[in-house]
Amino acid sequence: MVADKTGTLYIVATPIGNLGDLSPRAQEILHQVNLIAAEDTRHSAGLLRHFGITTAMISLHEYNEKQQVEALITRCKAGVSIALISDAGTPLISDPGYRMVRQGRQAGIPIVPIPGPCAAVTALSVAGLPSDRFVFEGFLPVKANARYARLHQLADENRTLIFYEAPRRLLESMQAMVEIFGPEREGVIARELTKFYEAVHTGGLATLLTWVEQSPESDRGELVLLIHGADKKQDFIKQEALKVLAPLLKILPLKQAVAVAVEITGFKRNDLYQLALRL
Known part of the structure; x- marks a missing residue:
């Protein structure tokens, strides 16, 4: 698997919760590469330890990606094969790695995807919303004015909308969605997917907002929000x-x-x- 002359960059999806979702192919690659570029080496250490993977790691996150990429590309060109992983799910999907892949392609380095879990697609598969056409929006802006402006831009979008959101901002985002999309627009809150406390809540946005306001567990865990497109x-x-x-x-x-x-x-x-x- 590891190239003799030019190294290969593998984009490896890791579990979003259940460790059983790490594919045998992903395990093989992580064992065989020379180096693993991880978003958070401390976080990924537990995953690697669970599977007995002892490959060396280096950090590659949003704050150091610009500085790290050139050196990593140089190592690939010298024959070092690298696996890129994020904290959870598929790298580059609201996670760092874009610059690494782009510059790797420009440098002629082989780039191989090792597919697996992605929270957005996992949530869509169980949401019961139209899935033939959808828009992934990632995280909404942190500041309220920018968040409202972005939601206003999406109010007439007729494809299913998919968002990631931090638990601490869930209430504010739901309040804005009720105001802009309307209380009856159908939505889904998917929490802790593939984990022990996995839950998928469906209903009109006003109903979901009430659940968020009244449920102490609503501000914990990983979240995916899905909104039915405008009809x-x-x-x-x-x-x-x-x-x-x-x-x-x-x-x-x-x-x-x-x-x-x-x-x-x-x-x-x-x-x-x-x-x-x-x-």
Whole structure:
């Protein structure tokens, strides 16, 4: 597996929880490479120890990737084969490694994927939401204003939306989603996938928000949020409402324009208000 002249860069997916999900092929590669580039060597040490893997490790994370990549590419060109792993799941998916892969390709180094778990796809597979077309958004912005702005941009997206979120920000993100997507939009909160306390909560966003507010366990563990895409009815409402709101907003304050638009169209005030804000 390890090249004689030019080393190979392996992109190795690791378990997102259950250690049994590390494939035999991944184990073989991690045993055979010369070096493992890990997001957090302390975290990955437990995984490697569990499988009796003694390969040397070096850290490659978001804060040192720029500095480390050149040296690692040089080592690959000299015949050293490297396995890139993240703390959990498939590397590069909301994890470091992009620069390593890009520069490796530019340098002509063989790059081989060793597929396995990915939290986003795992959550989608059990969510019960449309899965033929979806959008992976990763983590929402930390600052509230930027978070609201991004969600507003996605309000009319008709593909299933997939987000990662930190437990400490779950409540704020759910509140923003209820406000922007509407309380009835269908959503899913997937927690601790493949782990002992795995749970998948489904329902309207208002229902999910209530669960987050009332459940002490909601602010613990790894989280994936999935949101049903905007439906055709909402698209129709938007187009019809635009015809009414756009001219009203030119001559009236926002709240007054919304009130008049509600009288004219009969559409829900909250839907028109959110559209007016985006306008």
